[in-house]
Every structure is written in structure tokens, then in C-alpha cells.
Amino acid sequence: MILARVLGSVTATDKHPAFNARKLLVVQPLDERGGETGKSFLAVDNLTSAGPGDTVLVMREGNGVRQLLHDKTLPIRSLIVGVVDAVEA
Amino acid sequence: MYLGEVIGTVVCERKDPGLSGMRLLLVQPLDHRREKAGSPEVAVDTRSSRLGDLVYLVGSREAALACTPTFVPVDSAIVGLVDAVDA
Numbered sequence: 001m002i003l004a005r006v007l008g009s010v011t012a013t014d015k016h017p018a019f020n021a022r023k024l025l026v027v028q029p030l031d032e033r034g035g036e037t038g039k040s041f042l043a044v045d046n047l048t049s050a051g052p053g054d055t056v057l058v059m060r061e062g063n064g065v066r067q068l069l070h071d072k073t074l075p076i077r078s079l080i081v082g083v084v085d086a087v088e089a
Numbered sequence: 090m091y092l093g094e095v096i097g098t099v100v101c102e103r104k105d106p107g108l109s110g111m112r113l114l115l116v117q118p119l120d121h122r123r124e125k126a127g128s129p130e131v132a133v134d135t136r137s138s139r140l141g142d143l144v145y146l147v148g149s150r151e152a153a154l155a156c157t158p159t160f161v162p163v164d165s166a167i168v169g170l171v172d173a174v175d176a
């Protein structure tokens with residue numbers, strides 16, 4: 001998993017049905033000091049209700065996503081799996 | 090998943106049978122500021138994307154899962170047409 005900051009959300013009317021009723025957020029990868037590193041990408045948030053400004057834990061592995069969301073067919077690769085309270089580094 | 094802009098189309102006459110009937114588009118991956126994030130890639134279109142559209146994509150094995158049938162040789166698929174990015 002990686003640390004990332006939630007920047008905001010993406011809305012789409014015409015999308016694969018797997019994304020219906022799922023929140024799609026823009027997340028910015030962070031380094032150990034909370035600085036931005038690399039390019040932003042998109043992650044689904046179905047478990048944590050994370051919002052803009054939150055530091056989150058993002059899993060980028062589709063098999064784990066399918067296990068957590070109980071659907072073997074989901075074409076979803078990035079999922080927010082935790083809201084981070086503290087990082088000591 | 091990531092954002093991208095459709096910048097072209099790709100046509101292949103000779104290809105793996107798993108790719109037959111699939112629309113191949115050239116996509117420039119973007120970040121939330123619509124700045125380039127890496128090199129252009131060829132993606133299968135599962136919506137009805139047009140040139141210049143802002144889309145979102147899924148990569149790796151999950152790209153194939155977005156297709157019907159799902160056992161196909163693709164590693165990048167357009168899975169949504171973006172209305173707005175609020176970030």
C-alpha cells in the first residue's frame with residue numbers, strides 16, 4: 001500500500017457498471033514526510049468515507065480489491081483501505 | 090486507475106483473435122491538473138470515447154476484466170467518460 005492525500009473527486013455519468021454507486025477520488029502519493037511524490041491517480045473509496053485533505057492508505061492490487069468488495073469480476077485496481085491518523089518516520 | 094485524454098485511434102489488421110472487434114485508442118495519461126503523466130498508451134475503449142475526451146482508465150489485469158469476454162490480451166481500458174474533476 002502507499003500513503004496518499006485525497007485531493008478531490010471525479011464524476012462520470014457514462015462509466016463501466018462496476019463503478020456505479022462508488023466514490024472515485026483523486027489521490028496524490030506522499031513520501032514519509034507528507035510531501036508530494038509522483039503523479040496523482042484515481043482510487044475508489046467504498047470503505048472509509050475519506051474526504052479532501054485526508055491522508056489515506058491506498059491498495060493498488062486488483063485481487064485484494066475483489067476480495068474486499070466481494071465481487072470476482074470488478075475491474076477496479078486502486079482502493080482506499082484506511083484513513084491515516086499518524087505516520088512516524 | 091488514472092485520468093487520460095484520447096489523442097488518436099489505432100488500427101491493427103493482424104492481431105490476436107482476442108482483440109477482434111475491440112476499439113483501440115491512443116491515450117495520453119494525465120494527472121488531476123491535466124498535465125502529462127507518462128507516455129501515451131494504447132487502450133481498449135469500453136465506452137464510446139471520442140477524440141479529445143477526458144476519460145479514466147484501469148490498467149493491468151483489471152483492464153481485461155472490464156471487457157466482454159474478460160480473458161483478453163489487454164492491459165489498459167477506458168472505463169469512464171469524465172464529467173468533472175473536483176480537485
